[in-house]
Each structure stands twice: as structure tokens, then as C-alpha cells.
Amino acid sequence: MTERTARLRPWYLLSPALATITFLLVIPTCFILVYSFWLRTATGADQAGFYLSNWKEVLSDPFYRDILFSTLRIAAITTVICALTGYLPAYFIAMSESRHKSLMLLLVMLPFWISYIIRTMSWINILGTTGALNTLLIDLGIIDQPLSLLYNEPAVILGLVNFLLPFMVLNVYVSLEAIDRNLLDASRSLGASELQSFREVTLPLSLPGLAAGGLLCFVLSAGTYITPVILGGPRNAMFANLVFEAIITQLNWPLGSVLSILLLIVLGAIVILYNRLVGIGQFAKTFG
Amino acid sequence: MDNTKRYERLLQRFQEGGVSRRTFLGLIGASAASYGVMGSPFTRYARAATPASVRFDGWGGVVSDAFEKYAFKPFTKETGVKVVSGTFGDADQYLARVKASQPGEYNLAHLSGVFDYVRYKDLGFASELNEKNIPNLQNVIPALVKVLRDISGGTLSAVPYDYGTTGLAYNRKFISDDEIKEKGPGILIDKKYKGKIGGWGEWKTRIWYAALQTDQNPNDIKDMNKVWDAIRTNRDLVLKYWSSGAELMSLLANDEIYVTEGWSGRIKALQDAGHDIGYYDPKGGLGWQECIFVMKGSPMEACEELVNFMLKPEVAIAVAEGQKYPPSLNPTKVDLPKEVQSLPAFDPTGTLAGLNFFDASYWNGHQQDWSQKFDRIEKGY
Numbered sequence: 001m002t003e004r005t006a007r008l009r010p011w012y013l014l015s016p017a018l019a020t021i022t023f024l025l026v027i028p029t030c031f032i033l034v035y036s037f038w039l040r041t042a043t044g045a046d047q048a049g050f051y052l053s054n055w056k057e058v059l060s061d062p063f064y065r066d067i068l069f070s071t072l073r074i075a076a077i078t079t080v081i082c083a084l085t086g087y088l089p090a091y092f093i094a095m096s097e098s099r100h101k102s103l104m105l106l107l108v109m110l111p112f113w114i115s116y117i118i119r120t121m122s123w124i125n126i127l128g129t130t131g132a133l134n135t136l137l138i139d140l141g142i143i144d145q146p147l148s149l150l151y152n153e154p155a156v157i158l159g160l161v162n163f164l165l166p167f168m169v170l171n172v173y174v175s176l177e178a179i180d181r182n183l184l185d186a187s188r189s190l191g192a193s194e195l196q197s198f199r200e201v202t203l204p205l206s207l208p209g210l211a212a213g214g215l216l217c218f219v220l221s222a223g224t225y226i227t228p229v230i231l232g233g234p235r236n237a238m239f240a241n242l243v244f245e246a247i248i249t250q251l252n253w254p255l256g257s258v259l260s261i262l263l264l265i266v267l268g269a270i271v272i273l274y275n276r277l278v279g280i281g282q283f284a285k286t287f288g
Numbered sequence: 289m290d291n292t293k294r295y296e297r298l299l300q301r302f303q304e305g306g307v308s309r310r311t312f313l314g315l316i317g318a319s320a321a322s323y324g325v326m327g328s329p330f331t332r333y334a335r336a337a338t339p340a341s342v343r344f345d346g347w348g349g350v351v352s353d354a355f356e357k358y359a360f361k362p363f364t365k366e367t368g369v370k371v372v373s374g375t376f377g378d379a380d381q382y383l384a385r386v387k388a389s390q391p392g393e394y395n396l397a398h399l400s401g402v403f404d405y406v407r408y409k410d411l412g413f414a415s416e417l418n419e420k421n422i423p424n425l426q427n428v429i430p431a432l433v434k435v436l437r438d439i440s441g442g443t444l445s446a447v448p449y450d451y452g453t454t455g456l457a458y459n460r461k462f463i464s465d466d467e468i469k470e471k472g473p474g475i476l477i478d479k480k481y482k483g484k485i486g487g488w489g490e491w492k493t494r495i496w497y498a499a500l501q502t503d504q505n506p507n508d509i510k511d512m513n514k515v516w517d518a519i520r521t522n523r524d525l526v527l528k529y530w531s532s533g534a535e536l537m538s539l540l541a542n543d544e545i546y547v548t549e550g551w552s553g554r555i556k557a558l559q560d561a562g563h564d565i566g567y568y569d570p571k572g573g574l575g576w577q578e579c580i581f582v583m584k585g586s587p588m589e590a591c592e593e594l595v596n597f598m599l600k601p602e603v604a605i606a607v608a609e610g611q612k613y614p615p616s617l618n619p620t621k622v623d624l625p626k627e628v629q630s631l632p633a634f635d636p637t638g639t640l641a642g643l644n645f646f647d648a649s650y651w652n653g654h655q656q657d658w659s660q661k662f663d664r665i666e667k668g669y
Contacts (some may be wrong), residue, residue, distance in 0.1 A: 040656075045411060063664055130542045148483055150544070151528045229531065234489075234523050235668040245663045248384045249491070250656065 029264070036257035046253055054258045064242065064259070068266065071239040074153065075222035078160040082217045083210055085161070086168030090209075091202075093169075094176035108169050111162075120159045120230045127155060151233035159227040164220055168213035175209020176202070211278045219267050239263050339587045341370035342594060345382060346398035348375030349534045350557050354610025355398070363597045369590050377532045378490060379404050386413060391585030396594065401432065401448055401577035402648040403492070406439055408581060410652075414445035415582045421592035422447065424599035429618045429638045432577050439648065446579035447595050448616040450608060451640065453633040454493055454576065455569040457540060457550030457558075465566055468547075472570040473500040475547055477521045486539050486548030487522060489529030491662035492651060493574065494519055497549055500572050507647040519665050529666065540565055549574075552632035553612035560612075567632055575633065575643025577616070 036054060039047040058064050093104045111119060126132050127149035134146040149155065179202060187197040225240035239259070247256035344360070346352050352375055360371035376382035379400055386394050386408075399405065408414055419425055425433070425447055432448035456475065458468050462484070468475060476485055476497060487494065498518035499506040509515055527545055530536045533554045539545045540555075541563050555567040580598060582591045597603060601622045608615040609627050614634040617624065621638075628634065635642065 063667075063669055067667065124538075128542055129544050148527075234526055234529055234666050237667045242663075249378075249380045249663065250659050251380070251384065251387070252656075252660075253387075 032257045032260055035254055036261055038254040038257075040250075040252040040254050051254075054255050058255070058258045058262060064262075067237060067242055068239050068262070071222055072266075074157060074160070074238060075218045078157055078164060078221040079214050079217045081157065081161050082164050082168040083214055086165050086213065087172055087206075087210065090169045090172035091176060094173050105170075105173070108166050108173075111166055116163055117226060117230070119162060120227055123155065123159055123162070123231055124150060127158075150231060151236075153232070153236050155231040156228050156236050156238075159231045160221045160224060163224075163227065164217040167216045167220070168210075171213030171216065172206060172209045175206040175212075179205045208278055211274065215271065215274045218270065222267055223263065339369065339590055341372050342395045342587060342590050343372045343374065343393070344396045344398075344594075345374040345376055345394060347533060348377070349532070349537075349554075351398070351533070351553070351611040351613075354607045358606035358610055359594075359598045359603050362603065363594055366597070367590075367593060369594070371594065383407065383411075386583065387411065391583075392587075394583050395586035396591055397581050397583070398449065398578055399446070399581045400646075401446070401451075401579040402435055402439070403646050403651060405436055405446060405579060405581065406648045406652050407655075408583075409440055409445065413583050414440060415584045415586060415588060415591075416440075417444045417447070417582060417592060417595070418588065419444065421589065422596045422599065424596050424601075427599060427601060427618055427622050428616045429640065431638075431640055432616050435577075435645075436579065446581035447599060448577050449580050449598065449604070450611070450613040450615055451575065451577040451633060451635075451643070452552040452613040453569050453643065454488075454496075454549050454551055454574040455555075455567055455632075456547065456573075457536075457555045458547040458566045458568070459540060459543065459545075460564040460566050461543070462546040463566070465568075468566060468568045473497050473549075473572075476549065477501055477518060477525065479525060481546055482525045483527050484544075484546040485522070485525050485527065486536070486545035487526055487529050488536070488549060489531055489666060491659040492646065493549060494522070494662055494666075495658060496574050496646075498522070500570065506572065506574075506644070507650055516661065516665060519662065523666060523668075556612040556632050569633070572644055575640070575645050577640075577645070578613075 035046075037050045037052070039049065039051045039053065041047050089108065093101060093108070096104065098104070124131065128134070129146040129148075129150075131149075133149065134143075137143045138146065183201050183205070184197055187201045188194075192200060222238075223240055224238060225244055228236045228238050228241055240263070243256050243259045243263070246252045246259055344355070346355055352373060356373060360373060364370050376385070382397060382399075383404070386397075399408070405414075425444075428448055432451070433444070436444055436446060436448065456468055456473070458475075463475070463481075471478060475481070476487065478485075487497075495509075495515055496506040498515040499509050501518045501522075502511070502514040504510060504515070528539060530539055530548070533551055536548065536550055537554055537558055540548065540550070541558060541561075550567070552567060552569075555565055558565045559567070580595050582588070582595065598607070599617075601617060604615040604617050605625060605628055608631065609625075612631060614628060614631045615624075618638045619629075619636050629636065633643070
């Protein structure tokens with residue numbers, strides 16, 4: 001193998017992936033960026049050119065800022081709930097000596113076999129006025145009138161947690177599974193209690209997995225569109241809903257492009273921050 | 289010749305040794321690549337001949353079921369041309385899809401007869417129908433045809449197909465017929481029903497009803513601030529703005545909401561299913577017509593043949609009974625059965641003089657500002 005061939009070999013190997021990313025991600029994003037500087041005319045046709053009016057409108061209008069903050073807040077709450085509720089099953093599976101460990105992991109992944117939309121819509125049958133929960137509570141005599149459990153922010157967060165929890169569990173599980181058990185034995189032999197051993201050894205070593213799961217949950221929930229549409233009320237729109245409305249209802253593709261790029265920038269900044277603090281390599285461990 | 293035949297002929301030549309493996313795979317690859325870039329590689333030729341299929345997009349649910357069962361399947365059986373049907377939740381969503389498509393990708397659509405007709409024409413998607421190929425157009429209510437013809441300067445890009453109303457739908461377990469008549473559109477801003485009111489999350493309908501709630505003519509609104517305030521009041525009382533006919537039916541049938549405005553045909557479908565849902569067209573209530581629109585770039589002869597087939601009285605009547613909306617057939621020319629005459633909004637005179645329609649130029653002129661403003665108010669602003 002000549003030196004030149006050896007030098008170029010990684011690029012040859014990477015070229016299919018790079019070509020895919022270029023054609024399916026970079027070029028479409030560039031199109032969206034170009035579109036964001038166009039203008040939408042009254043007839044709905046787009047006027048090509050370099051206009052900053054859409055950017056000025058989005059950056060100066062508190063409406064977009066408020067919905068963006070609301071989206072980030074919902075994403076943060078969802079992430080925290082996923083972390084709190086996802087750590088326990090991940091810990092249990094990772095520490096289990098059971099021969100059914102693979103089955104337990106399979107159960108965690110089971111929801112992925114059902115369409116996300118179907119899973120989200122199923123909450124209507126559970127939380128609705130005539131749904132399973134209200135019917136049960138009425139039958140048990142706990143309540144007289146059905147509770148309003150749907151079409152509000154908690155319902156949206158519940159739908160998001162339901163969607164994202166497996167991502168968190170799997171990330172944390174991989175992190176816990178990689179911990180050298182000798183470290184736990186060493187901490188116990190040095191006099192640490194089980195709780196101390198967890199707090200001083202297990203938890204710190206599983207934090208990268210928790211962070212990776214958190215990032216994934218945060219980014220996916222911040223970009224969600226369908227959950228607020230199905231489970232939310234009039235005031236529970238998220239940023240992706242604005243993109244949809246700009247492009248679909250208002251036929252204002254340039255404005256929709258600005259909103260898309262803005263969401264990309266905000267979420268990109270969060271990913272960069274994560275990379276600085278934790279390192280993006282944690283994802284490779286989970287998915288590799 | 290359709291693409292399947294072209295492929296089969298190419299395959300046969302390859303198997304007989306007339307084409308080398310390299311050439312065969314090259315041609316398949318090239319056709320796949322060109323399909324990805326510009327739609328079907330043989331689109332231009334296919335359009336000129338009778339195509340193997342045409343695409344039809346509609347509203348889904350019971351409406352699509354009726355089209356499929358009573359129009360498309362018999363049409364395919366009679367002509368051999370398959371109708372590939374797709375659905376959309378609202379017309380805006382569909383227009384965005386058409387805007388992003390290649391000419392010829394979408395062929396026919398079940399659209400709003402006036403509002404969408406103008407939009408599609410303005411955006412350059414309008415075809416020109418050869419009316420000689422649609423003799424059944426003679427059976428259609430003249431008033432419905434005239435309004436379309438006037439928009440496109442004497443020609444037609446669509447045929448009217450059905451009409452209906454968007455009136456008040458209410459659950460009789462909780463709201464009486466007398467109460468709905470007394471309160472009219474005002475019931476949608478009645479605090480008594482907070483959390484039990486629904487509404488279509490579509491700007492035109494919301495503004496129309498807000499105009500009625502503020503005693504204004506929806507086609508000539510003088511005080512928009514009053515309208516926006518009424519929409520805000522309604523928003524604060526609404527449980528959910530529904531986004532499809534199926535969702536409307538589900539919310540009403542499951543007692544999630546007690547009152548909403550609703551589409552006459554969908555409410556009739558609920559009533560026929562045994563739900564005690566009332567329907568009331570208030571004074572100034574909203575009427576609409578729908579058409580079968582043919583997109584520019586479509587295989588015109590096949591589309592005209594399908595449209596003509598759909599306008600056959602026996603087909604149009606069967607579809608009307610299935611989708612629960614009166615057909616565009618002129619009742620003074622065509623004998624319509626009792627089932628059709630009992631549908632909500634049916635007009636036995638064939639003039640539709642009693643219905644109020646969107647003034648297309650007025651509403652299209654405000655589309656950009658009002659839809660954007662409504663989207664904000666809907667979200668709490």
C-alpha cells in the first residue's frame with residue numbers, strides 16, 4: 001500500500017456516509033437557509049432574493065421567543081422526568097444477575113415496535129372523559145364527575161415521557177453496564193455502605209450515560225410536533241407547531257425556514273455545550 | 289404504455305439476450321435515478337397516453353370510504369385505470385404538498401369549491417377541462433358551476449361535486465334544541481360550557497363564527513378588533529381545537545365536548561351511528577361547496593373521464609349517501625332519492641340561495657394577515 005493510498009483510505013471508507021449526509025442533510029439545510037431570505041408574496045408565491053425581514057420579525061417578536069422558551073421548558077421537564085423514572089429500571093436491569101436480562105431489555109425496546117402516533121393517541125382512550133382511568137375512578141366511587149386529564153400541558157409531557165423513556169433507559173443502562181464491578185466491591189471492602197457505594201461510585205460513573213440520555217430526550221422533545229397536536233390544548237403549542245403552521249397554514253415557506261433554522265441553531269448550541277462538558281463520544285457507546 | 293409494461297419489455301429483451309446485463313442494469317438505474325429527481329421517468333409519455341393510474345386526494349374518513357367504494361372501484365372496473373387515493377387533514381396541508389411536488393404528481397383533489405379554486409388558480413396549478421369530455425356536467429346545479437367559471441374567465445379547472453354547511457353541533461344530553469336556537473353562535477362563547485366547547489382550528493371558520501357572534505357580516509367585517517376579542521373569549525373556553533372530521537366525531541361521541549361548530553355530513557354520520565347529537569344551522573351560518581379539481585400537468589383525458597364518471601347520477605347519489613353531503617346534481621333535473629333529500633343542507637330548489645358562502649376575493653385578500661394573527665391568538669396571544 002503506497003503512502004498516498006493509506007492516507008486516502010479513511011476518506012474512501014467514509015465517502016458513502018459523507019455523501020449521504022451531504023445529500024440528505026447538508027444540501028437540504030442549505031436550501032432552507034437560502035429560503036429563509038426569500039419573501040412570501042400576497043398570492044402565496046415566493047419571491048427570490050436576499051431579504052432580512054423574516055429574520056427581523058422572528059428575532060424581534062416576543063411571540064416566537066415565548067413559544068421557544070415554553071418549548072425548552074417542556075423539553076427540560078420531560079428530560080428530568082425521564083431521568084428520574086428511567087434510571088431505576090436501567091439500574092435494575094444492569095445489576096440484575098437474572099438469565100432473563102435480554103428479555104428485560106427487549107421489553108424496554110418493545111414500544112418502538114408500535115407507531116409513535118398510535119402510542120400517543122392511546123392516551124386519549126386512557127385519560128379521556130370516557131377513558132379507562134375516569135371510568136375506573138367513577139366505578140370505584142372515588143369521583144362523581146370525570147376529571148379533565150387531556151388537552152393540557154401535563155398530558156403533553158406525559159405523552160413525551162412515554163415516547164422518550166426507552167431512550168433514557170438504554171443510555172443509562174449502557175453506562176451502568178460498563179462499570180467495572182471490582183470498583184463496587186472495592187468501595188464496599190473499604191467500608192462504604194450500599195448507599196455510599198452507589199453515591200460515590202455508581203452514580204458518578206453513570207453520569208455520562210444519564211447526560212447522553214438527557215441530551216437525546218431534550219433534543220427530541222424540543223423538536224416534537226405531533227404530541228402537542230394530539231394531547232395538547234389551544235395554548236400548548238411547541239416551536240415545531242409554529243414551523244408547521246408557517247409552512248402549511250400560512251404557506252409562508254420563508255418564515256417557516258427561519259423558524260426551522262432558529263430551532264436548529266438553539267438545539268445545535270445545546271449539543272455543542274454538551275460536547276464541551278461531556279463529550280459526544282458517549283453516544284457511540286450507546287449506539288455502537 | 290405504462291411503466292410496468294416498459295419494464296417487462298426491457299426485462300424480456302434482457303432475458304432473450306437482446307440487451308447486455310450492463311445495459312439492462314444501467315437503464316434500470318437511470319430510470320430509478322430520474323424517478324427520484326423528476327418523478328416518473330416516462331411521465332411525459334404516460335401523460336400523452338392513457339395512464340395506468342391517476343391520483344386522487346380527499347378528506348379521508350367516511351368521505352374517502354364513499355369515494356373509494358362507489359366511484360373509484362367501479363371506475364377502475366369499467367376503464368382499467370386505477371385510482372390511487374390519498375388523504376389530507378386540511379386543505380392548507382394539501383396545498384403545501386402540491387406546491388412541493390412535480391407537475392403531474394398530484395392529479396385530482398376534493399377541494400373547497402371557491403376558496404381553494406381561487407388559490408390554486410393564482411398559484412398556477414389550474415388545468416383547463418375539455419367540457420366536451422364531461423357531458424354529465426349538464427346535470428350540475430348551474431349556480432355552482434357559474435361561480436367557478438367566473439373565477440377562471442369562462443373555462444373550468446374543476447367540477448362542483450357536493451355542498452354542505454358548517455353549523456352548530458351539540459350533545460342533546462347536555463344542551464337542548466331550544467337552548468341552541470336561543471343562543472345561536474353565542475353558545476360557543478358561553479362561560480357555562482367552559483372546557484366543554486370545541487372548534488375547528490382553522491382561521492376562516494373561527495373568524496366567520498366570531499363575526500356572527502359580534503353581529504357582523506362575515507363577508508364584510510367592519511370591526512376586526514371585536515372579532516379577535518370574540519376569538520380570544522372562545523379560545524379561553526375551548527377544550528380543544530379539532531383538526532379533522534374524525535377528531536370532531538370522536539370528541540363529540542366521547543362526551544369530551546358538548547358543543548362545537550361542525551360539518552353537516554360528519555354530524556349526520558354521527559346521528560346515523562346512534563349518537564344523540566343535534567345539528568343547527570344558525571342565521572348567517574356557513575355554507576360551502578366542494579369540487580373535484582384537476583391539477584395542471586395531469587393526464588387530462590383520464591381525469592375528465594373519471595370526473596364524468598363521478599358525476600353520473602347513480603354514482604354521485606351513492607357517494608352522497610355514503611359521505612352524507614348533498615351532491616351537486618340539480619334536483620330539478622335529476623330525481624334524487626329520499627335519503628339524499630333528507631341530508632342536512634339539502635336544497636330542493638337547486639339555487640342554494642339560502643346558504644352563505646365565503647366571498648373568495650374578500651377572504652383570499654386577508655388570508656396572509658388573518659391566518660397569521662389567528663395562529664397567535666390560538667396560542668394565547
